[in-house]
Amino acid sequence: MTGVAHEEKHNIALGCHIAIVLAGIMIVAAAMAWSIYWYRQDNAARRDPMENLAHFHDELQSYLSTHEGRYPEGRGGEGLGELVPYLPYLRVKDDKDVEIAPDIFTERHTSYAYIASGLTEKDLDDGMPVIFEKPRNRKRVRVLLKNGQIEVFEYGQFINCRQVVEYYRERSQGKSPAWETLLRNADYYIDR
Secondary structure: OHHHHHHHHHHHHHHHHHHHHHHHHHHHHHHHHHHHHHHHHHHHHOOOHHHHHHHHHHHHHHHHHHOOOEOOOOOOHHHHHOOOOOOHHHHOOOOOOOOOOOOOOOHHHOOEEEOOOOOEHHHOOOOOEEEEEOOOOOOEEEEEEOOOOEEEEEOOOOOOHHHHHHHHHHHHOOOOOHHHHHHHHHHOOOOO
């Protein structure tokens, strides 16, 4: 009888272990389904990058007209943060790799690189970049130029923000001193 009782205890223990493992698998599966649901909901709330860049241009024009033609002074996300009163909907997560914080606009909360800080509207030629998507090994990078034109580059042509600015400087054969400021501002993103 002792052997039977021992085997019965063993079977009960094994059943408990199996139940615990199955419960764990069900919890993990439910958590994955929940995160997929919220990821899709989050995606639905994001604005199209082309639309965001077009709004950036429109609101930058408003900003420039009320700030004597000067672009926001802050570097990077801080400069974009100066536009938040003009663009409150851009607080939404705009890229799957950035975090949401409804009342804060920093580098972690945007996928855009702002490089016009320290410049005025008169400093930039029409074909100079102002805001663009951080390359971050993307297959596609969209660039907003001073004149409002948006250009799209495919197939990971750029590795970092400096390469975007260098491309435009070479293309325009620009000698403007503003290129040095744009390059310096692009270098701000090297480790961000």
